[in-house]
Amino acid sequence: MTHTYSVTGMSCSGCKARVEKALSSLPEVTAVIADVQKAEAVIEMSAHIPLEKLQETLNSAGLHYTLAVRESVSNNHAHTHVPKIPVKPGNGIYYCPMHCEGDKTYDKPGDCPVCGMDLVEQPRLVSQQQYTCSMHPGVIKDAPGSCPVCGMDLIPLAPDESTEDKAYKDLAQKMKIALVFTVPVFIISMSDMFHNNPLSNVLSSQQCNWIQFILTLPVVFYTGWVFFVRAWKSFITWNLNMFSLIGIGTGVAFLFSITGLLLPDTFPDAFKTAHGTVHLYFESVAVILTLVLLGQLLEARAHSQTSGAIKQLLKMTPSEAILIQNGTDKVVSINNIAVGNLLRVKPGDKIPVDGIIKEGNSTIDESMITGEPIPVDKQQGDAVRAGTINGKKSFVMEAQKVGADTLLSQIIQMVQTASRSRAPIQKLADVIATYFVPTVILIAVSTFVLWAIWGPEPAYVYGFLNAVAVLIIACPCALGLATPMSVMVGIGKGAQAGILIKNAEALELMNKVNVLITDKTGTITEGKPSVYKLIVTPGNEEHELLQKIASLNQYSEHPLAAAIMEYAKAKNISLYDVHDFESLTGKGVAGTVD
Incomplete structure (x- = not known):
């Protein structure tokens, strides 16, 4: 197969020879003919070679020429086109909001053939962040790194507007014009x-x-x-x-x-x-x-x-993760994580995928899934879920479920399915x-x-x-x-408030509900622990006891310790020095005070 590429930067026969020599070093390349006048290179190859690999080959040879797919040639002037991968905020699946044909979907936008309504696009189950170079916007990667052209660090690429946003803006513009006339x-x-x-x-x-x-x-x-x-x-x-x-x-x-x-x-x-x-x-x-x-x-x-x-649910999943590869940490796109990969989770980071802890321990805030306000202590071998938030310790986890298989993705899928479900009255x-x-x-x-x-x-x-x-x-x-x-x-507002409605029928039946029974305090509180009252046994003074308790907890990262410190701060309690402090995972803290 033969492909023609434009080459920006060649100025003499020496440049031509260096380009031909560098590209010919690739085993898939059978012939290279560079032309300085046309600023192009015609490459014959036995198998298709990605543009990024060709560019990296030139850079490795010390040649800082920009390679791009040739779009057209006219009047001996090259018109180049640097291919840009479109950022798809949705997954390319469209459906009728009236559900005229049940769950039937379409692969392109347009009007419903039955009722004529605008088709709506499903959001992606997995958020995909792409990266570009500020100097070469045509370079787009799915993972962070350096630009293959100039070597600069890639920066996150802002996603394009969603189909719904574009449709709304188009209709808003038409509405203004209609009002004017x-x-x-x-x-x-x-x-x-x-x-x-x-x-x-x-x-x-x-x-x-x-x-x-x-x-x-x-x-x-x-x-x-x-x-x-x-x-x-x-x-x-x-x-x-x-x-x-x-x-x-x-x-x-x-x-x-x-x-x-x-x-x-x-x-x-x-x-x-x-x-x-x-x-x-x-x-x-x-x-x-x-x-x-x-x-x-x-x-x-x-x-x-x-x-x-x-x-907003998709934002709960981070776009990047730290992959441990050959003993070194490497920042990769979440879409490049495979089952079995070892990932490092730093303090305060969101868990990127579902998996188990292989090394270390920490406390995980799982309130977005369980509704419980108190973070859960996690040890080696315990399961962790995508979207939950790590506490103040670092640990290594093994990926077990990635992409659309994670629990968070399934929750998002449930919300999507519910928004498309039909109520009995419909x-x-x-x-x-x-x-x-x-x-x-x-x-x-x-x-x-x-x-x-x-x-x-x-x-x-x-x-x-x-x-x-x-x-x-x-x-x-x-x-x-x-x-x-x-x-x-209704279902969209519920999702914003953290309430997941299974389907439209459940939403309709809510009209008959007059009693709500909840078994999780986290669903009806602020979502974080706080001290309500300190009960002192006879022979102890409340101020002194609180002073010792707060002093001991000042070095703990546990959320209950943080609640005690907030309570002590509100009471203007001064703290003692603590010696021999020790955090006993799942049991509390110990140390010598005064």
């Missing part, structure tokens, strides 16, 4: 209701209609066009939904208004104003599309908040929605027929206008959104 249309349309209508002194009725038409165009063909696309898809697939009614209602009203603007003589005098113009509905089209867009904006905001709750809403749209369309047609037969003249025009009114007013936005959004927001 919709508000003037609404004001012009309502001006007839003002006393003496100040606009009539400046603009004629026909001019006002043309202005409304022009201002409505961006709302219909830009900010609200997606709703017509979704409506069209719903009729093609015959999966009728709320966008079906929105598309028909606003579309017909818009076409009616254009006809009334351009061909007013086709309408009877009963539909005309005193100025001879037809009553148009541009403001109805613009306002309805803007209100639906507002609903989509609020929905995207809710998705972003729920996704943010899951991301089944009723789905059944109603199935018949609702065809029923509304049938009522609209019936309205037109009844007005055409028994309505006053002009009967057909009256029938047409009332049929359009039925389609617009009957839009079931709340029916389709209320239950799924309630489930998503």
Whole structure:
């Protein structure tokens, strides 16, 4: 196979020869032809060689040339492209928030083929931090280290915006544009209701209609066009939904208004104003599309908040770990940890993966899993969990479960699954929605027929206008959104508060709960121990006893000792010197005071 790379830095035939010699040293390379004029190197290889390996080969030979994949060549000038690995905040799996097709997922963003709603991306189960060089942003690694080009230390790469954040910002921008055009249309349309209508002194009725038409165009063909696309898809697939009614209602009203603007003589005098113009509905089209867009904006905001709750859980897992390799410590990405690796956990660090302690001992704060406020003493052979926090001692652990297999990842998976689960009441809403749209369309047609037969003249025009009114007013936005959004927001808020809800059915049943029984004090307290009261037996003085107890605990790292020291500090207790101090793991402390 042959690949062409751009080489930045070659200036003479000597540079060309050095590049060819260095790259030819690789066993996979069968031929190298460098060109100074084109600033490129054509490499023939028996097996694919990563760009990083080629760059490291040049650097090892003392050649500080930058290698990159050649994108295109034109006019003898090289256009280079340094490949950049996109940071994926999610895992590339998308699902419909309405769950129209159950648990079916998609591998790319878009609209649900059934209901037309924007697909939502699942967050990654394992947080992945990438690193880049401040001097060469094209260099991106999955683990910290040095830049293969210049040797500088790599710095953490800020993650890109999530899909939900981008969707929200896009909708927010469209909402601003829609308001800019919709508000003037609404004001012009309502001006007839003002006393003496100040606009009539400046603009004629026909001019006002043309202005409304022009201002409505961006709302219909830009900010609200997606709703017509979704409506069209719903009729093609015959999966009728709320966008079906929105598309028909606003579309017909818009076409009616254009006809009334351009061909007013086709309408009877009963539909005309005193100025001879037809009553148009541009403001109805613009306002309805803007209100639906507002609903989509609020929905995207809710998705972003729920996704943010899951991301807060992801932050409990560190992005790096200290790997013990050949007797030396090496900082690696958490994604590079394999089962059986030995990891060093320093005081105050988060446990990177699930495993057991091989050397040393410490106290571990496991409140994020157990709810218990007091850290647990851990000895050699004891299990430790990812996301829990080490105390004030260092130890060596062996990785046993990594990535999506850790307990924390399973908790995050449970939250994701719960947010996608369907509440029993949602089944009723789905059944109603199935018949609702065809029923509304049938009522609209019936309205037109009844007005055409028994309505006053002009009967057909009256029938047409009332049929359009039925389609617009009957839009079931709340029916389709209320239950799924309630489930998503409820479970997301629960996750933020540390409450994990198993599924939507459990959330619905909570409405019937009137008694809460808890067996863990840590779930209803501050989450850390404190001294409530000191009880002194006869013959002892409280001040003196507290002074001795606090003096002995001043050298202990145990959380109970910290609570005693806080209590003594509040009482302004002075401390004694302590001799022969000893910490007895799991039993307490001992020493000589005074």
